[in-house]
Amino acid sequence: MISERLLDYLALVKVQTAVGDFGTANVLLAVLAIVATAVAADYAHMLYMRSRMPPGPFPLPIIGNTFLLPDHKPWIYFEELSKKYKTPLITFWIGRNPTVWINDAWCAQELFEKKAQIYASRPRMVVFGELGTGQSNLVTMRILNNADRDHWRIHRKLMHLGVGTQTVRGYRQIQNNESKLVALEFLREPKEYVKHLERYATSVVSIIAFGRRVASFNDPIITEVIALMQLAAELNVPGKKFPMLLETFPFLARFPSFMPWFRGLGGRNTKGGHYFFHTLAQEAVEQYDRKPPSEQAAMPTPYVKTLFDESKKYNLPPNELSSLTGNLFGAGSDTSSSTLVTFVLACCAFPQTMNKAQAELDSVIGHSRSPHWDDSPQLPYINAFVKEVLRWRSVAIIGGQPHSPTQDDTYNGWLIPAGSWVQGNVWAIHHNEREFPDPDRFYPDRYLDGNDHKRPFPGDKGYMTFGWGRRVCSGQALAEQGTWITVARLLWAFTIQKAKDPTTGKDIEVDIFAYTNGLNMRPQPFKCDIFPRSEELRQSVIREGEQALNDLQVHDGESKYRMSTFYQKEKMKLAEEPVLDEMGNIKIVKVK
Structure with missing residues (x-):
């Protein structure tokens, strides 16, 4: 009797287990079916969009073309794709998001300049935007509605107060004196030329x-600051490794910041860093206000004082004021110094262009004084030389941050969807044989009338180094002005050539393709010899440099803040830990 009941019970358990297993299996199958259907529907949408967009590699579900990206210098890869598909535009999928790469100057002009209002926004950027400055920074600010547009216009107006085209003419004396000082530093310690150029730009x-x-x-x-800017530049280049892989899998950005895929962000997703430049600005305003009126009259009003006074109209919070100051200070120092290091490389690799420039300077200027902007109309080859510096190895090699259309657009019948990434490939644009024959040759003559290398190019500058439309680099006028005076003065004063091997006495070759991999690329370290062209020039450099040092004394001063220690203190303020109170209860307190 007992054994029969036991057998009946075991049979019942077996049936219930089978039913349970069948139910669990069905649930799992249903979930898998839903997921598969969602992926299939999403992939079908990707393929439909691909059929309407510019050509490009065939994307895979979810990951798109991400893992086709090369490890280094993807702008060259996109240039090759453009040639392969014989089209100025190509589509490359980063995960489920399409990026349209523009590899042609006339196409960039048509979209970014003639349709500037449509392309004034930014796309969603996980790494540089959401984990960085988001909507509080002019560089990454998206324009999705009228409120966003008004907000962006306020930031752009405030930035133009500091570096607008008319404003920067008032900085000529500063740039002139600092470039005279660079020449003096080159004379005294030529092997540290990179550090001198970084000091000058900063x-x-x-x-x-x-x-x-x-x-x-x-x-x-x-x-x-330069290390921070170079990190930021690296976080703008498409990649198939973390942290840039977060653009392919954006849901991972929702996890806590200690997760391993956030490594390499350099603390960009910590709140303390946003306020460093605001703290510097407050200190600077206090120092300026303490100066006697005679000293204040002898110097331009610091941008941060103007910024603080003007921003009161708009109630801007500290993090937005910090971003405006940081953009000017950080980007201006890194990009300008990188451009000037490229100038030094060009002199080493193409000495004949340096010799021709110096012949013009000797004829027009002589050796008793250095060049000035007023000499520019009489120096056509120097003007062409500076243009070629800006074209040959442009610093912002993919044209800065991506643009994003605020509405669907078309080009040659291809769809460019609203919200997509649209990126200008400056490398491809500046190395198109149609506009720039023999593009890797540093050849200023291509900008002179009557030269067989001169070709039509959209706009009047002959290059697209600083971006396009309403998101063009705000500091363009300042950078062009500073590059001209510094290049002209260093060419006037010095011979810059390949270093000699101390054992063999032969030239140490330089590699014109050895550049860093970030958005703001610069030459890899190289050695060169720098020395004055004559004794008279050496004396002129010393005389002008010492006078410049005297003129710059009004700007002497120090800051008590350092970025590294500031971050550490801010992290301590933000940190929390559990402790026991007098009653034995756990509470959370800030770390002292």
């Missing part, structure tokens, strides 16, 4: 922004 924007010059290349703010 000091110019520091004077403009804060009213305070940077006197030594050993100042930590130079290395810290």
